[in-house]
Amino acid sequence: MFGSVLIANRGEIALRIQRGCRRLGLRTIVVHSEADRDAPYVHHADEAICIGPAAAAQSYLNQTALLFAAEVSGAEAIHPGYGFLSENPGFAEQVEAAGLTFIGPTAAVMRVMGDKVAAKRAMRAAGVPCVPGPDAALGDDLDLARATARQIGYPVILKAAGGGGGRGMRMVESEAGLIDAIAVTREEARRGFANSAIYIEKFLRRPRHVEIQVIADTHGNAVWLGSRDCSLQRRHQKVLEEAPAPGLDQDVLAQIGERCAEACRQLEYRGVGTFEFLVEDDAFYFIEMNTRLQVEHPVTEMTAGIDIVEAQIRVAQGEALPFAQADIVCRGHAFECRINAEDPDTFVPSPGVITAWELPGGPGVRIDSHASSGYRVPPYYDSLIGKLVVHGANRAEALDRLRIALDEMRVEGIATNLPLHRRLVRDAAFIRGGVSIHHLEQQLCGSGKA
Amino acid sequence: MTNPLDHVDQLCAFLAATDIGLLELKGPAGVLRLRHDGARVEVEMIEAATAALSSSPTQIIRAPVPGLYLDRHPLRSQPSVAVGDEVAAGTPLAFLQIGPLLLPVPAPEDGMVVETFAEHGATVGYGAPLIGLQPHGSDAE
Numbered sequence: 001m002f003g004s005v006l007i008a009n010r011g012e013i014a015l016r017i018q019r020g021c022r023r024l025g026l027r028t029i030v031v032h033s034e035a036d037r038d039a040p041y042v043h044h045a046d047e048a049i050c051i052g053p054a055a056a057a058q059s060y061l062n063q064t065a066l067l068f069a070a071e072v073s074g075a076e077a078i079h080p081g082y083g084f085l086s087e088n089p090g091f092a093e094q095v096e097a098a099g100l101t102f103i104g105p106t107a108a109v110m111r112v113m114g115d116k117v118a119a120k121r122a123m124r125a126a127g128v129p130c131v132p133g134p135d136a137a138l139g140d141d142l143d144l145a146r147a148t149a150r151q152i153g154y155p156v157i158l159k160a161a162g163g164g165g166g167r168g169m170r171m172v173e174s175e176a177g178l179i180d181a182i183a184v185t186r187e188e189a190r191r192g193f194a195n196s197a198i199y200i201e202k203f204l205r206r207p208r209h210v211e212i213q214v215i216a217d218t219h220g221n222a223v224w225l226g227s228r229d230c231s232l233q234r235r236h237q238k239v240l241e242e243a244p245a246p247g248l249d250q251d252v253l254a255q256i257g258e259r260c261a262e263a264c265r266q267l268e269y270r271g272v273g274t275f276e277f278l279v280e281d282d283a284f285y286f287i288e289m290n291t292r293l294q295v296e297h298p299v300t301e302m303t304a305g306i307d308i309v310e311a312q313i314r315v316a317q318g319e320a321l322p323f324a325q326a327d328i329v330c331r332g333h334a335f336e337c338r339i340n341a342e343d344p345d346t347f348v349p350s351p352g353v354i355t356a357w358e359l360p361g362g363p364g365v366r367i368d369s370h371a372s373s374g375y376r377v378p379p380y381y382d383s384l385i386g387k388l389v390v391h392g393a394n395r396a397e398a399l400d401r402l403r404i405a406l407d408e409m410r411v412e413g414i415a416t417n418l419p420l421h422r423r424l425v426r427d428a429a430f431i432r433g434g435v436s437i438h439h440l441e442q443q444l445c446g447s448g449k450a
Numbered sequence: 451m452t453n454p455l456d457h458v459d460q461l462c463a464f465l466a467a468t469d470i471g472l473l474e475l476k477g478p479a480g481v482l483r484l485r486h487d488g489a490r491v492e493v494e495m496i497e498a499a500t501a502a503l504s505s506s507p508t509q510i511i512r513a514p515v516p517g518l519y520l521d522r523h524p525l526r527s528q529p530s531v532a533v534g535d536e537v538a539a540g541t542p543l544a545f546l547q548i549g550p551l552l553l554p555v556p557a558p559e560d561g562m563v564v565e566t567f568a569e570h571g572a573t574v575g576y577g578a579p580l581i582g583l584q585p586h587g588s589d590a591e
Contacts, residue, residue, distance in 0.1 A: 031516075034577055049516050050575030065576065069516040071549040072573050353469055
């Protein structure tokens with residue numbers, strides 16, 4: 001049990017965690033850099049401690065300063081939020097070594113999930129589906145290569161083991177092209193990366209990004225709270241998310257969700273977490289697990305009717321989950337738009353003072369933001385200034401509410417990506433639902449030719 | 451490289467177009483300070499010789515880490531220094547306590563204590579002003 005929480009983060013999530021703590025009657029200690037000193041959420045905390053200069057490496061990533069702040073403030077637990085030190089097992093260990101509670105999983109589990117190969121192995125062991133393909137390089141036996149490709153199913157992709165950044169890869173449509181492709185890719189790998197080892201896996205043409213929210217307590221209980229679709233991304237940064245992921249086979253989804261919960265039980269996972277998948281033709285392929293709270297957790301809060309941050313803190317307190325899998329239902333539909341201080345066409349960050357800040361409202365509209373009129377968006381950090389979250393009885397209603405909310409919202413003084421969101425919610429393919437992870441970059445950013 | 455003083459007008463124009471309040475350039479020749487109050491830009495130039503003498507007044511010693519401010523060593527009953535004390539570089543002026551850790555706050559150079567900012571026993575964050583020190587000029591250089 002702990003009675004006070006140090007929030008080792010900034011911006012909207014620091015405020016979100018503060019609200020969760022206050023609901024539970026916990027004392028809040030907010031740490032901040034010199035650049036965030038005047039942020040309103042800093043003043044709302046029971047105690048605020050400056051931990052360093054603006055640069056994140058010397059403040060929000062400065063483990064010593066954070067632990068010093070925890071010591072002098074008498075904090076009994078540390079909530080890492082997302083980003084910064086939230087998935088740093090070394091930090092989690094230091095926090096626990098100092099006799100404090102780290103609000104998150106154990107360092108050991110974080111290490112497994114932080115290593116792609118170890119994570120994939122753990123998931124396979126738990127029956128969570130991964131991208132098909134052997135975990136080893138292709139040998140010289142061409143018959144064996146043919147058999148492997150046939151077993152995976154075409155199209156397949158050949159990848160140089162030493163490659164990366166999109167180079168040294170070749171997609172193969174059918175068996176007719178396989179042997180030649182192996183020879184060419186191997187030769188390219190040898191010349192390009194001085195390593196002729198190549199491997200083969202399933203090629204996904206137009207996958208969606210679907211993720212499963214889980215929560216586990218320290219009493220062996222784990223449940224999944226629903227799905228989210230986060231396919232609208234730009235350079236792997238999510239832009240707009242929704243829950244549930246539309247148009248999926250509910251039986252398949254339930255099976256995957258249960259596997260995720262089972263994986264948590266096997267790993268003795270504790271706290272909240274997210275299993276990320278690529279999904280194509282109703283088949284799920286595990287990519288990675290995030291062992292922390294996600295930016296987009298509110299859409300699941302809206303559809304599951306559960307305060308995820310509060311539940312996360314409660315399980316860190318040692319409480320058993322107050323709900324079982326059978327109690328979890330998905331009500332309606334929710335969207336989240338990440339409002340970033342950036343140019344909507346070039347995506348260049350746009351720090352500065354917000355001179356006008358008019359927020360939308362009405363049924364089903366929620367804003368998670370630390371910003372306000374007069375707030376200065378510092379240039380040192382992520383450009384997220386708020387999240388517009390909208391809920392409706394179904395996807396169409398939620399989308400209608402989102403359109404109106406986006407039109408109502410007005411931010412001046414800095415550039416924001418609101419115009420991009422307004423275009424997105426009028427895009428025919430997005431309205432239909434189920435677009436792939438390439439959609440945003442190909443269809444919407446292409447017109448601006450950033 | 452050109453002298454920034456040749457470009458003061460241009461710098462002022464750049465500054466006027468931003469929401470930056472203060473631009474300070476320090477060089478061997480002196481300090482150039484441009485203040486922008488939203489309406490106009492005010493230019494201030496301080497030559498190196500003057501800067502070293504009159505405009506290096508009180509040096510503020512700040513907390514390098516968060517900690518509990520102690521104006522004395524825990525085994526002493528009197529504060530380590532008082533306003534008016536002459537101190538040599540390296541003298542512990544105060545301490546920061548972080549759990550069992552005790553960090554001395556040394557005088558960075560010879561000088562006179564002219565101000566104390568923090569309360570004994572108060573929690574201070576990074577950068578909090580602790581002690582004002584009037585250095586003994588630049589005769590060492």
